[in-house]
Amino acid sequence: MSGKNWEAAVIGGGLVGISIGYGLARLGRRVIVLDEGDRAFRASRGNFALVWVQGKGVGMPRYAGWTRHSAGIWARFAREIGEDSAIAVAHRQPGGFALCLSEAELERRVAMMEGLMSQPGMEPYEYERVGPNELRRRMPEIGPEVVGAIYCALDGDVNSLRLFRALHTGFIKRGGTYAPGRAVAGIAPVAGGGFEIAAGDGTVAAERVVLAAGIGNARLAPMVGLRAEVRPQRGQVIVTEKAAPFLSYPLHTIRQTDEGGVMIGDSVEEIGAEEIGAEDAGAEDGRVGLGILAVEAERAGRMFPRIGRLNVVRTWSALRVMTRDGFPIYDQSAEHRGAFLCTCHSGVTLAAAHALTVAPMIAAGALEAGLSPFSARRFDVSAAA
Ligand SMILES: Cc1cc2nc3c(=O)[nH]c(=O)nc-3n(C[C@H](O)[C@H](O)[C@H](O)COP(=O)(O)OP(=O)(O)OC[C@H]3O[C@@H](n4cnc5c(N)ncnc54)[C@H](O)[C@@H]3O)c2cc1C
Structure with missing residues (x-):
């Protein structure tokens, strides 16, 4: 070598x-x-x-375009890597939802999408504000507290x-x-x-x-x-036991994997570089905080009451690589x-x-x-x- x-x-x-x-x-x-x-x-x-597009690029329209470009060629990429490796990566692009549990949260999200689309140089794409009745039609198990969502047909996920x-x-x-x-x-x-x-x-x-x-x-x-x-930014994820399929869309904080488990996540936590000193090298999967996980789990249970009845089998945290x-x-x-x-x-x-x-x-x-x-x-x- x-x-x-x-x-x-x-x-x-x-x-x-x-x-x-x-x-x-x-x-x-x-x-x-x-x-x-x-x-x-x-x-x-x-x-x-x-494999997510909606909401990305506030402050840099080129990033929105770049993300869309990647999502647009993802199906071809999944096919090619599948052929080369003989491993199916379970890519799907049914569109994704960002669910909101209060009117204020929904209005903030709508305002964010409007701001994103109105930036100079932005190539706008379609998204939909979906009310609770229509949501229930598309996702029958949704909880009564969900007031609405943003849907974007460009979103998807994969078995990572x-x-x-x-x-x-x-x-x-x-x-x-x-x-x-x-x-x-x-x-x-x-x-x-x-x-x-x-x-x-x-x-x-x-x-x-x-x-x-x-x-x-x-x-x-x-x-x-x-x-x-670049700085590390922590995110925490919860995985439940496997369940019969009930969620055919990825949501930005909940997804049911192709194997049946429900993933709930993923927090955004700023941590100092000093928190990952040499003695912690390799320990990123060990640090989970019950406060954050409890909030993630509680919101997921309100969005889909069935999730509240599932057993958690694993939690972890990992570090995003974040630029300024x-x-x-x-x-x-x-x-x-x-x-x-x-x-x-x-x-x-x-x-x-x-x-x-x-x-x-x-x-x-x-x-x-x-x-x-x-x-x-x-x-x-x-x-x-
Ligand atoms: C909780 C969480 C949720 C996320 N969710 C999503 C999501 O839904 N969708 C999405 O698109 N992205 C998501 N991401 C981000 C995604 O996982 C990262 O963008 C991606 O893994 C970054 O990959 P990387 O190769 O840059 O870094 P890493 O995976 O950290 O890999 C860096 C590699 O470099 C090696 N390395 C470091 N220093 C050296 C050296 N000196 N010499 C040799 N090798 C070295 C390391 O050993 C490591 O293998 C998420 C991240 C987190 C933490």
């Missing part, structure tokens, strides 16, 4: 890294994914599995753990090399092009390097003239053109775009202009304003 000259080395084998790695391998590139050990922080194993496995399997089937236990400590640009990467107890030489290390990107980016100010403004960063180093950086907090939704749109750009050697609003240079502009 060391000594071989790779066309691309992807650092990080989470959803973002493996999606890009898979996309590069599909194109026949010689690519290696360097990943940390199993005790690493991994958002990819703890997420809520939505199977997706993760399918991407790893498909990557290898397509000729990619996955190297676990190879934490990257340093990246040295080589005069004349390429990079020497110190990974585990060896070095790897590659023409291109893709930083997709989640929270780890913050430390790696400056080594190649990039920056990624919440939008992704896609960047290419001005100093070292072969170095790229990708980070986002919706790696399930954007997996299709990462594999089928971003990876071909990296293979071609340049991010296209359409991605320039996502450069970290936007933070210089807002700092100067």
